[in-house]
Amino acid sequence: MPETFSARLARHCGLGLLILIACFALLGPALIGIDPATQSLGDSLLPPGASHWLGTDVYGRSVLARIAHAAQLSLGLALLAALSAALPGVLTGVTASWCGGRIERGLVMLADACMAVPGLLLVLLFAAIAPGQYWALYIGLALSLWVEYFRVTRAASRPILHGDAVQASRLLGFGKLYVLRRHVLPALTPLLATLLPLSAAQAVLALAALGFIGVGLQPPTPELGVMMIEFFPFYSEAPWLIAAPVTLLILLVLGMMLLAGDKELT
Amino acid sequence: MSSTQTSAWRGLLLRRAIQVLALLLIIGSVCFLMVRALPGDMAMRIAASRYGYDFVGSAAASAVAQELQLQRPLWQAWLEWLGQLLRLDLGQSLVSGEAVWHEMAHHLAASLDLAVTTLILAMLIGLPLGVAAAVRPGGVADRIALLFAVVLRATPAFLLGILLMLLLAVHWGMLPAAHDDQGGTLWLPALTLALGLAAGLARISRSAVREALASPACEFARSKGLSDFQALLRHALPLAALPVLAYLGVHLVLLVEGTVVVESLFAWPGVGHALVHAVFARDVPVIQGAALSMGLLFILFNLLLDALMLAIDPRQRKPGASDA
């Protein structure tokens, strides 16, 4: 189906937005050049102005500098968590639909069991094993996210594996790897491309949610989810504070949704 | 027909029963390992939760350890727990000393209230929006649905909750701000949760309805002279219901466990709140109880959904196609 002009425009906008966010995360800290940990209690809660574009937090630290550093750390770690959930999820998903039979049933059962165990419990336990360590939180998150990848991959790869193209390839004597590379991966890539950033955003929000119940805070490292918690008490006095990390996350999600267009997964 | 149907039902029930067993085993083992693996002194944690930070100390911790026999070998405690579980006894909270069954019943009732209300609210908001967006792609409803989805995907629940509280409780004075056992305190937390779910529902029902509208059945219906609206109502919506139900199956988990933030913000006495506090306190029986009730609730919801899907879609009754 040919793409309409407006759909293409939306995709380009989305891509542009994502590139902008990536640039901000990668180059922002160097360009802004303010130490995100330098406090100045006398400049607490300044509104946005010439010297601090996004104002200052309760410690008088520059919010812009902190957001830039946080974008780098959070988006990086969140993507990492999403990737480490995706890898086992995709592998088991493809295996299940490839092998079928007993193996598939076993894997589905495993996924069902994992879904029934509260993900929250897993994350809290990992947080308790290594208090204050971000990696522990992300492993916990990855463990609770992989099932989604399993389900999607399994559902998406089944029609392909049982489709005519794959049957033909097999009849022609091509090996498993070839089938994976030529048929399965290309079909999965767009799905994963949309699912990955969405679970990254989910990971950031999950970290904020954990911070809200008092888990995973580690001052003074700037992190988007933790910043939301830090800024939350000032929602009425200095609303621009909490708006900053939330806006960044909104832009990220918007970029992904525009890029994904109609094919998106929810 | 009826025999394939019963076998499909049997498969469904069997699968969920296995899930329940797996759940019991996993939660049991996780809790067992947890006691062993977690850093920090268990007696001290329990004392801190019981007596608060002003009174927690070595004397309090050793009194707790003695009272709860925490020095016992782990296998002994483990066997005792298994025995209790076989007798359907979840034991007593290490912090409050109350029976876990009793505590859980209280929390579960509150959680269920919240989950059901949220579900209904989310469907009331999300489905019409999604259908409207699908009927006129690129129209106003479509744009609103997209904006709604984007903003809610990126807004933490506590921010959404406090904004609703400000607007509906403080500014308009329509609803009470937080839980207090008076009527009406359910609406705000339910709405906070429902908005997030509604956004997802709107997106998924939009694409489901669009796909259904483009399906041969609908094309045929239109060619047979039905109006667009009639075709939508008679053919597209039933077809679109399946992916929507599948989506709910995955995301209902949000209702069971994603509520911790909302529960804590609105002081709602739900299971999530109990679980979090129990993990902080190393209150193993309550962790087990809370995790079990959350898992069972989740499985129950899914069982209901499976049954619904089975009832709607005859294709599902074929063996081997029970999940997608």
Add this chain to the structure above:
Amino acid sequence: MTQPEPDGLRRRLLQGAGLGALALACPPLRAQPAVKPLLIVSSWEISGLAPAASGYIFTRLQVTETLLDAQDDGTPKAALAASWKVSPDGLEWHFELRPGARFHDASPVTAQAVARSLNLARTPPGVLSMAPIRSIEATGEKQLRIRLSSPYMPLLSLLAHSSTMILAPASFEASGTVREIVGSGPYRISKLEAPHQVETRVSEHYDGPRPAIAEVRYMAAGRAETRSLMAESGQADLAYNLDPASITRLRQRGSVNIASVTVPRTVVINLNAAFSGLKDLRVRQALSLAIDRPGIARALLRDPELAASQLMPPTLAGWHDASLPPLQRDPVALKQLMREGGWTLGTEGWRDTQGQLLRLKLQTFPDRPELPVIAGALQAQWREAGFAVSVSIGNSGDIPLAHRDGSLQLALAARNYAIVPDPTATLAQDFGPQGGDWGATNWSSPVAVDALQRLVRGGLDKAQLAAQRKRLLQTLHDELPLIPVCWYRQNVAVSKRLEGVSLDPLERSFRLTGMRWKA
């Protein structure tokens, strides 16, 4: 006939409009009663019925009473005990109970019942475990005797603590665990839903004047933002433990009154005086000199008066010593002290004579939301002064644990010095020869121990009392076994419909009996 209030009417209209389906899923809205109960919201959850666990909630709600009460300055006041006297050697105390006192189940408050409650309260962490008690027994219908093995002056103060609250015999199981709360106060419990909620109403068996507020509901809500909005929307009548940002908002909006009182709680840095650099008094002093207390008080607590110039706040009469030189920031003196101690300042921080970098870890916990925030400020201020300190936020129990196993380095805590009305008891626990879980670690001073012993033994006249307190506080001030950071103020949002509200600086009571609705 009860008329629904306009508020309730609107709520019902809203519910009727299009949300009918929901009504099936939810409990129906009840019509508002003519007079709604007074709603108190605070952060304290009811973690169990044991007096040592959540007893303070029941004493604050005036459901239970203790043998003694305290005036605002901590002096003992009659409660269930109408009078008391001590033998000349200080080893035997006699109490005479209030004759008309009755429990909520109508049974009289007897000396046997009191002795039973008190004996059960002697296990840790009940405060009675601090006292050298030999026996507690009834010597008559209304007469009680407590025998000590050595004189212990703060006993009266311990008997005013919530863990020693007196419960009716019907409250206990045979094993001694508490089954329900049957107290003797002006209010009785009508509904208890742990951990979030208690409802009380006036007790028919109370022998004092009948309170004006007939029904009270207590709720625990974990977030300060929630509590403040509950007060602002008129749902809650009293909202305790508000955070600085919420108070700023409530002051601006003006829809509720704010009452506040300084409480004898101090945010302190506990430290291990045996840990590497912290052995050196100069390092401890330097750590203290690096702290910008007024900055923390102004920016983080929004209350400049809360900067702690010494351990005890000025409101704690008899314990605050205005003649002590105030603790303050002084970067120049800091550097000089460190250099005198043989430390050299490199780019990473201070190094000792062997070139070893001084690295410290500060532990704290999030139960009091201001603590992690203050820890963040301390970390930055220390970094500026050349101290490399990492912050770890964990459970409150980790701090006594680290104290016990010696792994403690620095810990930020909020210590309540009036856990019982007389600070002597808490100080004796914190600064005894062995140190204390929340006090000194590997530090003790003969002067402090001696002063504490004299204060505990009692029998001092006014001048001697002041002199011993001064000796103790002077030593703590000079040797810094812990570093005071800031004091604490209890802020409460009070509905404008309420009159007669007063706050208890010792946080023993909500003082409900003095309140009434505005006409």
